[in-house]
Amino acid sequence: MKQWILKLLKIIGIALTVLLAGLIILIFFTGPKLPENADSIIDQVLDSPIPELVKGESGYIVSDNTKIWYESVMPKDTNKGAVLLFMGISNDALGWPQKFTDKFVENGYQVIRFDYRGTGFSDWVENWEEKPYALADLATDAKIILDTLKIKKVHLVGVSLGGMVAQEFAIKYTDRTKTLTSIMSSGNITDPELPQISKRVVFDLVKTAIKYGIISNEKNTIKLQLAARTILRGNAHYPINVKDISEQILYNLRKRNGYNLNASSQHHEATYRSGSRYDQLKELKLPVLIIHGINDPFIPIEHSKKLAKIIPHSKTKWFENMGHDIQPVHMEAISQEIILNFGSDRY
The missing domain is CATH 1.20.5 (Single alpha-helices involved in coiled-coils or other helix-helix interfaces)
Known part of the structure; x- marks a missing residue:
């Protein structure tokens, strides 16, 4: 026996x-193959001085006993208005590519970006059960920033989860909103009539996090982010800007607070706590631009198409050969569409 x-x-x-x-x-x-020459480019970035990525005036506000970091960049000449940027899930303000935000500044707009709760220099929520929040709370954080900067109305630009937060802002603070641009986002991420977030993509992202997270160092953290961008590119074909992404990640690791492992799950929970915005979005009376990549493997384009049907007089722009990311190949066209929407007279 x-x-x-x-x-x-x-x-x-x-x-x-x-x-x-x-x-x-x-x-x-x-898993995904890293971009060509990624190792040599990463090594070069690691051995070079880190460029300064915060070029505007920065500060903090306090919202619901939570400290929130923000940056405001002014145009050199005439100020045509303010643009408030909302980044995607678990990303901080620096997730916005500098070359993309510069396009608004160069066209005469003040640009404001901020770190969500749990990211960057903003407070990290250690105990979610004691201090949970929803997307509307992130919108309120942004509104307090505007109060502090004495800005009455802004153009809203949000990407992915940031598009959802921007929608919440437009709904809750319509009188403070000039225009809304929702990029590769959704009005109800759990809509049973629409394709859901790809489980395969989520699995690939988790697998990649394990691969590069077991041995945690600067180079692997950069590789993790590059691999994630490759996954989110889907079946589109365009180059990923290895140098700029590597510099942004290294800046976060060396000059800021790095990356919060709990941010993704907390933002995910905040999204599901928030529910559908369809009924409120139907009532919006302001210029709305909806942008989505046809090749998006993460949030299917059907979500933006339904938004377009729901929001009165909304304008759409579907980009071919674009995944769930904003890379240099698309920046000029996307920024031009957004700036055109700033000047829209649809209302």
């Missing part, structure tokens, strides 16, 4: 070893 038990344990041990080996192979030898 004893020998039988030992033999069974041995078989179980072998099976677990094989399973573990298979899992290791799955994680470390599959």
